[in-house]
Amino acid sequence: MATAVAGTVFIAAGAFWLSFTALADLARRSGVDAGQAWAWPLIVDGIIVVATVAVVALAGQRSAWYPWALLAAGAVVSVTANAIHAVVAADADVPGVLAASVAAVPPLVLLAITHLTVILTRPIPAPVPEASREPGEETATVAQPPVPVGREVAVLLREEEGWSNKQIARHLGVHPSTVGRWFARSALTDPDTEETT
Template identity: 55%
Template sequence: MSRLPLIVASAGAVAISAGAFTLSFTALADLAAHHGVPASQTWLFPLVVDATILVATLSVVALRRSRWYAWLLLGLSAGVSLAGNAVHAWQWGPVAVGIATVPPLMLLAVTHLCVLLMADARPRVVDVAEVADAPPMLSVVDAPFRHDVAA
């Protein structure tokens, strides 16, 4: 597989993630400010929620075993972000709620797509037993030579 699609998709994922993070950060900070979090600390709530999404995403990609926990953490933190963005937009009605939920949903979708791309781009590890049990391959040298082929 060409590396170009992986590079373009990764660059797109970074751009989408940055946009989603920025939109979500603004909404969650405003939500925290309107619900009793001191002004000097409102930036911490979206940072904790969205940074957890980032750490869980990197863990899903990096881990080879026990990835279920990283996926669980990713789902839970994205759910908190989704709910927080929706609650923040609630006062403006259902269309605003729909708009507000797009960034966290796209972040999840792009994350999953990148995981699939990276998994497909990894070289496949072949078990020695799998190769040993394979039938012998016919090489060009072993192939019968045909003299009767018309020129």
């Protein structure tokens, strides 16, 4: 895992540098002062990095559309600007399409490798101990959520910390409806919640 993360960071740094130098040069050629031209690639490619982290962090939430929009816009601007720079700065004997295609690779790699790095560095949920499984769970697949332990943790988080179902679900890596079912099931089996006649 450490090797994979180190590799992705190294590739991302290389892609960022190639894109950075091309965009800074394009900014200078477009009339931006040489002392300020470095800020333009930071803005353009920086939004790709930040939006990618936000997309992964907000995965499955309704508000994730905004970082997705920023990510798409940043990628389009970066790829287009890199391609334009290549066409403007390329030697006369290099076809414009070839120069633009080569220049488009670094921002696309930056986009892909940043997303991969964020995924690789996300914490992996701990497996459910065998002793804590409910009867009949022996044949359950690994992909199923840790219901027994999860339910106990969910109850603690709700009663002691006052967390909402959505916060608990995000913390445990399950869908909010799963947390809702846990509490509904607890209410049905809790003798304190039964109506007295």
